[in-house]
Amino acid sequence: MSARQESQHNETDTDAVHWSKQLQSPVLPRLSQFASGAVDATAWSSLDFLLGAGTVIIQPTTHKIVVVYHKTQKYWFFPRGRKDVGESLEVAALREAYEETGYRATFLPLVNPTRQPPAPSEGRTLLNTEAVYMTFKPFHPRRLSNGQREAQGGQYLTFWYVAQIPENAIHEKGTGMPDEQDFESHLLTYEQAMKNVWGEEVLVLRYAWEVYQHTLKTVAFTSLDGSSIATCTN
Numbered sequence: 001m002s003a004r005q006e007s008q009h010n011e012t013d014t015d016a017v018h019w020s021k022q023l024q025s026p027v028l029p030r031l032s033q034f035a036s037g038a039v040d041a042t043a044w045s046s047l048d049f050l051l052g053a054g055t056v057i058i059q060p061t062t063h064k065i066v067v068v069y070h071k072t073q074k075y076w077f078f079p080r081g082r083k084d085v086g087e088s089l090e091v092a093a094l095r096e097a098y099e100e101t102g103y104r105a106t107f108l109p110l111v112n113p114t115r116q117p118p119a120p121s122e123g124r125t126l127l128n129t130e131a132v133y134m135t136f137k138p139f140h141p142r143r144l145s146n147g148q149r150e151a152q153g154g155q156y157l158t159f160w161y162v163a164q165i166p167e168n169a170i171h172e173k174g175t176g177m178p179d180e181q182d183f184e185s186h187l188l189t190y191e192q193a194m195k196n197v198w199g200e201e202v203l204v205l206r207y208a209w210e211v212y213q214h215t216l217k218t219v220a221f222t223s224l225d226g227s228s229i230a231t232c233t234n
Contacts, residue, residue, distance in 0.1 A: 051158075052080055054159070056209075058164055066186070067186055068184065070184075071183075076196035080093075112128050112130055116128075131161055132162055136158070
């Protein structure tokens with residue numbers, strides 16, 4: 001690196017530190033009981049973050065949840081993965097759900113208290129299919145095909161949605177990528193799912209189930225086959 005390049009590099013580092021301090025808030029806001037805690041303001045470039053989407057798939061007629069089991073590594077998880085370039089988070093969520101579970105799920109409208117504003121042309125509606133949860137965690141530099149490691153890691157942000165399958169849903173085999181052929185889908189009760197999933201997915205499931213139960217108590221809920229499975233509560 002030349003002296004000029006080194007000087008420019010140091011100036012960039014100084015600017016990043018300066019703006020990081022400017023972004024920081026003296027007092028973090030209080031969040032809901034479903035959050036792990038607030039984080040301070042920060043800024044990331046496209047080199048530093050990765051966007052993904054995941055789903056909690058519920059079968060409304062049985063109130064069971066689709067959970068995936070990795071037969072080789074022996075752990076349970078919900079379908080999720082990175083979104084592709086040009087792909088929306090919603091499309092990525094349903095694609096990953098299909099690839100990893102073998103079910104063609106659709107989004108489940110819920111009484112979801114989202115912070116997102118309604119479209120001006122539509123007005124506020126009771127039900128929506130917005131993401132119900134977001135998680136983020138760091139990832140470390142990957143090893144490249146030439147044996148070298150990347151210079152830096154990053155932050156993996158996952159947006160979580162709630163989807164549904166009908167009682168007569170057809171399960172397809174071989175829908176995953178080559179390294180996903182050991183995945184096995186199971187329909188579990190909420191209690192069973194809570195005992196098997198781990199990490200941040202426990203928090204995701206707890207809140208998704210809370211919103212789902214609130215929806216059942218609030219509106220007349222109709223399953224995909226047209227049979228009513230809940231009554232309206234005033």
